[in-house]
Amino acid sequence: MDSPLAFGPKVRRVLAIWRFLGLVLLGALIGGVAALAAVGFVNAVVWLNDLLLISPRGRMMAADPGLVVLATLLVPTLGGLVVGQLHRGLPDGRPHTPADAIAAVQTRRGRLPARAGGLSALSGLVSLGAGASVGQYGPLVHLGATLGSQAARLLRLGRSEDNITIACGVAAAIAAAFNAPLAGIVFAHEVVLRHYALRAFAPVAAAAIVGHVLATQWLAQGALFHIADPAVPRPWEFALFLVLGGLGALVAGAYMHAILGMGRLAKRLPLPVSLRPALAGALLGLTALWVPDILGMGQETLRFATLAGAYGGGELLLVLGLKLAATALCLGLGFAGGVFSPALVIGTLFGALIGTLVAGLGGAQETFIFYAVCGMVAVTAPVIGAPLTTLLIVFELTGSYALTTAALASVTLASPLAAQLFGRSLFDIQLAQRGLDLSAGRGRAVLKEVRLAELISQDAVTLAPETPLERAISRLSRAGHGEAYRVDGEGRYRGCVTLADLEAHREAGAARTLADCPETPRPVLGPQASLWEAMHQLQRVTGEAIAVVDDEERFLGVAYESSIARAFLHHSDALRREEHGAG
Amino acid sequence: MPARRWLPGVVARLLPGLLAGLLALATLPLSSAVAEAPDEGGPLTVLSWGGAYERAQRRALFTPFTEATGMAVEAARYHGGLSDLRRAVAENAVPWDLIDMTRSEAMAACAEGLLEPLPADLAAPAPDGTPAAEDFLPGALGRCAISHSIFATVVAYRRDAFPGRRPTRIADLFDQERFPGPRALQRTPAANLEWALLSYRIPREALYRLLSTRRGLDLAFARLRGLDEIHWWQAGETPVEWLAEGKVVMASGYNGRFFAAMVERDLPIEILWDGQLQEHETWVIPRGAPNPVAARDFIRFATSSERQAELARHIPYGPARRSAAIQVTTHRDSGLDMRLHIPTHPLNAQGAVTKDEAWYARTQERIAALFREALLEE
Numbered sequence: 001m002d003s004p005l006a007f008g009p010k011v012r013r014v015l016a017i018w019r020f021l022g023l024v025l026l027g028a029l030i031g032g033v034a035a036l037a038a039v040g041f042v043n044a045v046v047w048l049n050d051l052l053l054i055s056p057r058g059r060m061m062a063a064d065p066g067l068v069v070l071a072t073l074l075v076p077t078l079g080g081l082v083v084g085q086l087h088r089g090l091p092d093g094r095p096h097t098p099a100d101a102i103a104a105v106q107t108r109r110g111r112l113p114a115r116a117g118g119l120s121a122l123s124g125l126v127s128l129g130a131g132a133s134v135g136q137y138g139p140l141v142h143l144g145a146t147l148g149s150q151a152a153r154l155l156r157l158g159r160s161e162d163n164i165t166i167a168c169g170v171a172a173a174i175a176a177a178f179n180a181p182l183a184g185i186v187f188a189h190e191v192v193l194r195h196y197a198l199r200a201f202a203p204v205a206a207a208a209i210v211g212h213v214l215a216t217q218w219l220a221q222g223a224l225f226h227i228a229d230p231a232v233p234r235p236w237e238f239a240l241f242l243v244l245g246g247l248g249a250l251v252a253g254a255y256m257h258a259i260l261g262m263g264r265l266a267k268r269l270p271l272p273v274s275l276r277p278a279l280a281g282a283l284l285g286l287t288a289l290w291v292p293d294i295l296g297m298g299q300e301t302l303r304f305a306t307l308a309g310a311y312g313g314g315e316l317l318l319v320l321g322l323k324l325a326a327t328a329l330c331l332g333l334g335f336a337g338g339v340f341s342p343a344l345v346i347g348t349l350f351g352a353l354i355g356t357l358v359a360g361l362g363g364a365q366e367t368f369i370f371y372a373v374c375g376m377v378a379v380t381a382p383v384i385g386a387p388l389t390t391l392l393i394v395f396e397l398t399g400s401y402a403l404t405t406a407a408l409a410s411v412t413l414a415s416p417l418a419a420q421l422f423g424r425s426l427f428d429i430q431l432a433q434r435g436l437d438l439s440a441g442r443g444r445a446v447l448k449e450v451r452l453a454e455l456i457s458q459d460a461v462t463l464a465p466e467t468p469l470e471r472a473i474s475r476l477s478r479a480g481h482g483e484a485y486r487v488d489g490e491g492r493y494r495g496c497v498t499l500a501d502l503e504a505h506r507e508a509g510a511a512r513t514l515a516d517c518p519e520t521p522r523p524v525l526g527p528q529a530s531l532w533e534a535m536h537q538l539q540r541v542t543g544e545a546i547a548v549v550d551d552e553e554r555f556l557g558v559a560y561e562s563s564i565a566r567a568f569l570h571h572s573d574a575l576r577r578e579e580h581g582a583g
Numbered sequence: 584m585p586a587r588r589w590l591p592g593v594v595a596r597l598l599p600g601l602l603a604g605l606l607a608l609a610t611l612p613l614s615s616a617v618a619e620a621p622d623e624g625g626p627l628t629v630l631s632w633g634g635a636y637e638r639a640q641r642r643a644l645f646t647p648f649t650e651a652t653g654m655a656v657e658a659a660r661y662h663g664g665l666s667d668l669r670r671a672v673a674e675n676a677v678p679w680d681l682i683d684m685t686r687s688e689a690m691a692a693c694a695e696g697l698l699e700p701l702p703a704d705l706a707a708p709a710p711d712g713t714p715a716a717e718d719f720l721p722g723a724l725g726r727c728a729i730s731h732s733i734f735a736t737v738v739a740y741r742r743d744a745f746p747g748r749r750p751t752r753i754a755d756l757f758d759q760e761r762f763p764g765p766r767a768l769q770r771t772p773a774a775n776l777e778w779a780l781l782s783y784r785i786p787r788e789a790l791y792r793l794l795s796t797r798r799g800l801d802l803a804f805a806r807l808r809g810l811d812e813i814h815w816w817q818a819g820e821t822p823v824e825w826l827a828e829g830k831v832v833m834a835s836g837y838n839g840r841f842f843a844a845m846v847e848r849d850l851p852i853e854i855l856w857d858g859q860l861q862e863h864e865t866w867v868i869p870r871g872a873p874n875p876v877a878a879r880d881f882i883r884f885a886t887s888s889e890r891q892a893e894l895a896r897h898i899p900y901g902p903a904r905r906s907a908a909i910q911v912t913t914h915r916d917s918g919l920d921m922r923l924h925i926p927t928h929p930l931n932a933q934g935a936v937t938k939d940e941a942w943y944a945r946t947q948e949r950i951a952a953l954f955r956e957a958l959l960e961e
Contacts, residue, residue, distance in 0.1 A: 060795035061945040304798055307783050309805075311798075
């Protein structure tokens with residue numbers, strides 16, 4: 001990137017423009033591939049659900065009721081078995097999710113592995129096809145991100161470009177699956193990139209447009225919801241939407257913690273990891289015999305929840321509770337899939353419940369859809385940490401400005417409240433539990449990802465503890481260093497001594513060898529410690545360097561203060577260029 | 584869509600008995616050739632729908648066929664459904680040579696083995712030589728049935744019933760405050776369920792997915808039950824008569840019948856095209872028909888581009904083959920531009936729903952039973 005070639009400024013600018021145009025073109029190409037993958041995925045799920053008697057259509061068309069019961073019990077269970085086996089082929093035994101894509105971009109680690117991405121997509125397809133109560137957009141986002149990352153790898157592009165191509169794949173997948181290009185672009189920025197740079201915007205927009213165009217060609221499904229000129233809510237209802245948003249944040253919190261809690265509980269189950277999804281599938285099927293609404297993504301349930309009178313108040317509460325539990329069960333016990341679609345269903349049911357209550361208290365029936373949509377937004381936005389995306393999805397799917405403003409009212413309170421109480425999103429909470437804290441932004445995340453091992457220098461004076469004082473002083477003086485590191489015959493670190501201290505001991509005549517000198521307190525870090533920790537240590541102690549010592553106390557070398565500062569500047573500069581560069 | 588939907592079901596059913604099926608397919612032509620008796624002679628009996636539709640068929644198809652072959656064509660009256668055919672096939676006394684059947688019933692009947700399979704090359708190519716498979720609309724050439732027309736079930740209303748207002752959306756069918764007066768609906772689930780659910784502002788793409796749930800069906804039944812006064816009709820001519828008499832102010836019916844009433848009888852009625860339910864009408868030959876050879880000749884004759892275009896000049900059904908659709912011109916009697924009155928015209932087709940015949944073929948009996956239970960047995 002920082003080519004030292006001696007081109008004139010004009011030539012460099014022309015080259016930069018070509019480079020930028022190439023990136024936009026690459027974005028469009030990635031968008032095309034990711035959108036085709038998304039369209040294929042969505043159609044395959046529909047096909048599997050019809051074939052396996054999971055979708056209402058498939059169930060209705062099966063003439064034999066016994067067959068439907070059998071399928072309800074067996075399909076999710078067998079699907080769980082297959083998913084469990086697929087996950088054995090994954091490095092950490094779990095499917096990759098949008099959280100992994102976010103981590104790759106936020107830490108500039110880049111490079112999403114093709115094998116894990118492909119296997120995760122496949123197990124997502126099996127999970128959804130077999131009727132697990134999980135979402136389809138998570139697998140699509142990760143699949144798009146992986147395709148983008150692989151394109152960058154194929155072309156040997158740098159980290160910044162890798163981040164942009166990941167965002168392109170994500171935007172195209174969302175644009176295609178929802179048929180909502182604006183939401184795709186904003187999602188890529190809001191959730192994945194988490195900054196706004198013109199340099200990234202253009203390729204991402206190109207990808208979203210291509211995704212949108214392809215989806216209108218090949219995705220035969222109708223809009224997720226469709227509302228023709230809804231009534232206008234009365235002014236005081238906006239206050240209700242705001243309150244609904246606040247309550248929605250609590251539902252979102254309950255939903256996220258149910259998923260996380262079930263994940264913790266699963267670890268204590270006396271059952272092999274690969275058999276856990278099958279258990280979830282069996283429990284799901286058993287419950288679905290009673291309430292079939294909880295099977296699968298729940299598109300029909302979502303649609304009915306937007307209609308006044310389709311569910312009674314008690315039914316809404318029952319289906320809401322069961323859907324929440326079913327999703328937590330499926331995701332917690334290891335089915336692969338997203339959290340977005342179930343959140344849409346749960347949120348809409350919750351909004352419908354509030355709408356039913358309001359109607360029962362004498363409120364208007366004709367604005368029922370507003371409550372359903374507000375609930376949907378209030379629960380979904382906090383879960384994925386994307387208030388703007390959720391609003392845009394409402395806008396692009398309904399084309400209704402009135403509904404979008406109502407949704408804005410509800411998300412105003414929902415997102416910040418949930419962020420305060422639970423965290424920015426489920427992804428962020430999961431990453432924090434894996435040790436990646438994104439709450440302080442990308443700068444810290446990047447510094448925390450750089451390992452001290454990369455900065456180790458062997459240019460340090462190491463002396464055995466039995467070295468005579470005189471020799472130690474002369475070695476240090478000749479090497480031009482002020483600090484020496486005591487290392488014993490087995491290579492173990494035995495503390496640091498400074499030249500000044502040694503001189504003082506010689507004058508006092510108190511010590512004969514190095515071992516007699518007391519240690520000068522200096523920070524010691526392991527090779528896996530991060531640049532961030534090193535910076536923190538240096539704030540407290542002044543010294544030349546930090547000794548790097550492994551778990552068995554073996555001395556590995558030192559990290560000089562100057563190289564730590566250089567690395568800090570280098571990474572900050574890369575971030576700045578990526579986030580503020582125009583081309 | 585139908586092709587994609589169909590595949591899984593077909594595969595699922597075929598997989599277990601794949602070998603047996605292949606064996607049956609291999610021996611089918613041979614055995615049927617041996618078993619087939621020669622035509623008994625006498626007139627060709629066509630089971631069709633009566634009224635203006637039958638009159639149009641007589642002028643455009645039956646009479647020209649008799650002129651060309653010397654074989655008389657008699658029409659018998661059909662009210663839809665498969666029970667009569669089932670009985671006739673079981674008793675080995677099928678009195679008809681041809682049935683003019685909706686595609687959904689043809690699919691169900693074909694699966695039950697009530698129909699003769701048709702040879703793949705039965706339909707003639709277009710006048711310019713385009714093969715029939717490319718000329719016909721997708722899904723028009725079935726194993727036992729060939730689509731000839733696209734007709735629509737629509738709602739029509741009396742122009743004089745709602746002064747200063749006219750219905751514009753299918754939801755208006757259920758709005759008895761703005762559009763008061765009795766309704767006439769067909770005594771079948773089809774169209775009624777679709778319209779009832781559309782009135783909740785459900786997009787048409789989601790209709791059959793939602794009708795596949797008990798909840799969706801209940802919503803539709805509730806909407807229908809909300810109507811004060813429903814007169815259920817069975818024969819296609821009935822709703823026209825009731826509208827003419829003023830017994831009802833809005834009625835469902837076949838677009839062709841309403842057209843005939845407007846043009847030939849000058850009745851003050853208007854068609855509400857929103858929500859029109861488009862369906863394929865097919866020719867089938869029942870198993871054990873007295874004159875199967877002549878029946879096949881008739882199908883080849885009646886589905887030719889020339890005859891199809893001619894039929895659309897008598898009754899406004901959209902021809903099922905492209906070469907015929909582009910030849911449609913004016914109405915034979917009134918000189919009206921027929922393109923504006925066929926369901927497939929872009930102006931009329933904006934709010935059109937394509938009947939999911941695969942869905943009906945597999946669910947007909949159960950849906951009809953639920954429909955009877957919810958609405959007819961009170």
